[in-house]
Amino acid sequence: MREKYLLHCPGCGRPFPDRYTLDCPSGCDALLRTVYAEHRLVLRDLPGIFRYSSWLPIEGHLRIDAGPVSYESVGLARELGLSNLTITFSGYWPERGGRMETCSFKELEAQPTVLRLGEKGAGVIQVSSAGNTGRAFCQVSALTGAPVVVVVPASAADRLWTTVPAPNVCLITVEGDYSDSIAFGREVCSLPGIVPEGGAKNVARRDGMGTVMLDGTLFAGRLPDSYFQAVGSGTGAIAAWEAAERLIADGRFGSRLPALHLSQNLPFVPMVRAWEAGRREIVAEDMPDAEASIARVSAGVLTNRHPPWGVRDGVYDALAASGGRMYAVSNDDARSAGRLFADTEEIDLDPAAAVAVASLVRAAEEGLVSPEEHILLNVTGGGYERAAEDLDRYPVEPYLRVRADEAFEGDLRDAVRAWIAEQGVAIRA
Ligand SMILES: Cc1ncc(COP(=O)(O)O)c(C=O)c1O
DSSP states (O other), X not given: OOOSEEEEOTTTOOEEOOSSOOSOTTOOSBOOEEEESOOSOOOOSOSGGGGGGGGSSOSSOOSOOOOOXXXXXXXXXXXXXXXXXXXXXXXXXXXXXXXXXXXXXHHHHHHHHHHHHHHHOOSEEEEEOSSHHHHHHHHHHHHHOOOEEEEEEGGGGGGOEESSOOTTEEEEEEESOHHHHHHHHHHHTTSTTEEEOOGGGOHHHHHHHTHHHHHHHHHHTSOOSEEEEEOSSOHHXXXXXHHHHHHHHHSSSOSSOOEEEEEEETTOOHHHHHHHTTOSSOOGGGSTTHHHXXXXXXXXXXXXXXXXXXXXXXXHHHHHHHXXXXXXXXXXXXXXXXXXXXXXXXXXXXXXXXXXXXXXXXXXXXXXSXXXXXXXXXXXXXXXXXXXXXXXXXXXXXXXXXXXXXXXXXXXHHHHHHHHHHHTOOOOO
């Protein structure tokens, strides 16, 4: 039987089978891609994201009805003078079919990632997060029983909740920022049995997020001319680019890559600065007073200090290939865009999604998009107020609280090892 997909390294050009592989075996500094045997997108009669499972690196599916939903904007489009605005919404909005109960598109990453690890590897997944990703993995753990270790900044701990109890989560809070959580999470992965989720390197995560481009394109019947999204790591933007390339190869949806319009939240905008300077590298001057700047943004989830920017087929390449643009959005502009969206579309937004809306407002006002072009707005999160009306909320309590400079050894290590033993999962040698 031929494989459903192979991994492919854009650095050395080698194809190889997936063993939950995150890096090229030849050591190339490139993001591996999935190459699906099926070039034509075949939809499955499955719930949520699994409708797109022929282009996801998984064999089975989960019984979770949470996927992106697309619709044609009337209110916001009229307000901005745009005639072809598709909104693809990831969050909780049952009236429109939105069933992501933790209210962000991070559920698109968590579902295929958990399934892929179960199918291709063995062990406990470790995720570092600024909040929304961690919450999405906690929710998928709650719904499937898959154990996860989640490391978040202590300041983000209150963003970790689920809508059903999550008994298989080991939550570790770190006194520091998102990058400190990433560093501590890396140490936790030195324990046998813990597998790093992989961030941008994880093809399940990218192809899961790529379903936004699939859904928006299928809804509109064609690829958009322009795609708008707020970025922290930019993984969703890489995913959008990859999905668009697959749709072009499919042949039914157009032949031009959508221009990526990506936004960050001032004053922390490293990718905007590197792009404006025409640099493939992010340097210290792109993040002046990083800690203080991170503390001042309204969308904390957009503050990744080490995004996959210059890596081959990373965010820089995606922007360059698509003729894209970057936007720096102030807190005030994001807040007014969030209010405009709530007034015109009648749903509340995650602050990060409000940043993307603000970039679209600016693009429309400044003529950076034309009134007739086909636009896909990726609303990456929203519906918190709506969810609070309908759903229970279970806070995830920290299992461990650590300082940023604390080494992962001694009692800390023993505590996590004891937790893994309790989970009774198979550990691959
Ligand atoms: C709601 C929301 N939008 C956008 C982003 C940015 O996504 P990425 O870090 O993949 O660029 C995040 C990241 O956590 C998010 O939670």
